[in-house]
Amino acid sequence: MPRGNLIVICVAFVTAMICYQSAAQSRYALMFQQGLRTISEFYVRPVENEDLFDAAMEGLTAPLDQNSVYIAPPRYSNFRRELGQEFGGIGVHVDFDEENREMVIITPLAGAPAYEAGIQAGDVVVAIDGVDLNGEDFDKSLDRLHGETGTSVTLTVRHIGQDDLVDITMDRANIMVESVMGDTHGEGGKWDFHLASNPRIGYIRVDSFGDRTAEDFELALEQVGDDVDGLIIDMRGNAGGYLTAAIQMVDLFIDQGDIVTTRTRNNRIRDIYEASSGGTLVRQDLPVVVMVNRFSASASEIFAAALQDHGRATVVGERSFGKGTVQSIFPLDGNRRAIKITTATYWRPNGSNIHRFPDSKEEDDWGVAPDQGWELELDDETLTKVIKARRLNDVDRTNFANPESATEREVSEEEQVLLDFEDPQLQQAIEVIEEANK
Known part of the structure; x- marks a missing residue:
């Protein structure tokens, strides 16, 4: 086969693959739009498109690992402030124990409300404001920790090596974190x-x-x-x-x-x-x-x-x-x-x-x-x-x-x-x- 013909075939193949992938992506995007429009027009009660979008994005990241998430407002602004060492909340680093399906305190930030209230590294958070976290999505549980400065939140925790649960209440604050x-x-x-x-x-x-x-x-x-x-x-x-x-x-x-x-x-x-x-x-x-x-x-x-x-x-x-x-x-x-x-x-x-x-x-x-x-x-x-x-x-x-x-x-x-x-x-x-x- 002449070399020129081979090049033409290769270019055509690559172009076809790109078009196929683009078409596949467009197909899913089109289906998403159709689903959004169908719910918006025909669901028995009015639903905000923003709420539908947020829920869909949460579903989009659900099959990924625990550290891959969709961050909706106002949680995203809180997230940025935390890494900037200034944020509103109680001041804790937490992680999700996949084996036991529990929220665990990695460490309370020194001087923050959680630290002053007695939250300890290794504490298991069982409930927030009386809401049992068992089976709840980790990000929803994180959202419960956030709130306006000055508002109170109660964490039900189990300290390391103890069986009894302890309720610890604290006020959220705008924190300049000392690291x-x-x-x-x-x-x-x-x-x-x-x-x-x-x-x-x-x-x-x-x-x-x-x-x-x-x-x-x-x-x-x-x-x-x-x-x-x-x-x-x-x-x-x-x-x-x-x-x-x-x-x-x-x-x-x-x-x-x-x-x-x-x-x-x-x-x-x-x-x-x-x-x-x-x-x-x-x-x-x-x-x-x-x-x-x-x-x-x-x-x-x-x-x-x-x-x-x-x-x-x-x-x-x-x-x-x-x-x-x-x-x-x-x-x-x-x-x-x-x-x-x-x-x-x-x-x-x-x-x-x-x-x-x-x-x-x-x-x-x-x-x-x-x-x-x-x-x-x-x-x-x-x-x-x-x-x-x-x-x-x-x-x-x-x-x-x-x-x-x-x-x-x-x-x-x-x-x-x-x-x-x-x-x-x-x-x-x-x-x-x-x-x-x-």
């Missing part, structure tokens, strides 16, 4: 980024990854300074956030090599994020420990994995959550609505997978495991003590209503026991640094 914290409050109520028990060790706790996290983290590192024996970065309970923030933070520790790779459908590499050359903010001989636990997910796993794979930090604690998928936001309707769908997966610098799929086994590659010899899984009772002790340590105990006296608030005997409690995983992190300085 980078220290060990205790120092002069003027500002965070002290050194361990109170060992001031020679820097301590930075990162609660989430938002718009200002990387900048605040860099400021915290500057306050820690170079004249320390080591640095502990606590990522326990960090549910993730912006990938860019995690990459910028890793870049402060390494100046060459991959940080994270994203892969799309059919395992194709989409992006390779690399460290920038030109030195690091943190001196290379400083011992660094990253703490993770079962509630550390997404961007916090990327941060820990990158420093671990580059030999720049020792990872201590528990195996992380295993949330290694990338969600992309596609705005609709002039940015009033959006579709959030999983478009890629995260892969570590060493080429290992991060995501824990529904059929993943314990022996499979997923999440971030502590370095050998530094694993320490906490039972429910100890984890509860760690959470309560951390909550007490986060309280600014200086009464600045009267700056002249600056008296300390009284501490109950029960609180003092918790304040004296030693966090086993934190003690392990301290041990890593002490061994490195021998």
Whole structure:
């Protein structure tokens, strides 16, 4: 066959395939329009087209994974404010436990209404405002947490290791989220980024990854300074956030090599994020420990994995959550609505997978495991003590209503026991640094 004829046939075939696919897409779009028009004209009661559209879009994302959803107004504006570290609500990171079909609190944001009311990491939310969440769509349950600033909401929760249910009521608020914290409050109520028990060790706790996290983290590192024996970065309970923030933070520790790779459908590499050359903010001989636990997910796993794979930090604690998928936001309707769908997966610098799929086994590659010899899984009772002790340590105990006296608030005997409690995983992190300085 002449080469010219072959080219014509190939072009015709490709054109036919494109036309076929376009026709198939147009066919489904046409059927959707027909369905919308049929319901609008003939249903026994009037129905708003907007309500039909929202319901249809929810159905469109239903067959996808749990992180792929349609976001309707006003939830989309709340979603954007949350990632911008300012939003209206109660201030919690939540996840859906697919196995038990439950909403689980990953972490309450420090200073937010949920945190102040006593919501704890690991709490199972059974009901919201008396509405049982069993069997309800996860996004509808999330919607119940949102509302106007100043309105109240009651969560019925089950604490870790307990059978009894507890009702906790709080007022929603417009929250400026603090994502980078220290060990205790120092002069003027500002965070002290050194361990109170060992001031020679820097301590930075990162609660989430938002718009200002990387900048605040860099400021915290500057306050820690170079004249320390080591640095502990606590990522326990960090549910993730912006990938860019995690990459910028890793870049402060390494100046060459991959940080994270994203892969799309059919395992194709989409992006390779690399460290920038030109030195690091943190001196290379400083011992660094990253703490993770079962509630550390997404961007916090990327941060820990990158420093671990580059030999720049020792990872201590528990195996992380295993949330290694990338969600992309596609705005609709002039940015009033959006579709959030999983478009890629995260892969570590060493080429290992991060995501824990529904059929993943314990022996499979997923999440971030502590370095050998530094694993320490906490039972429910100890984890509860760690959470309560951390909550007490986060309280600014200086009464600045009267700056002249600056008296300390009284501490109950029960609180003092918790304040004296030693966090086993934190003690392990301290041990890593002490061994490195021998």
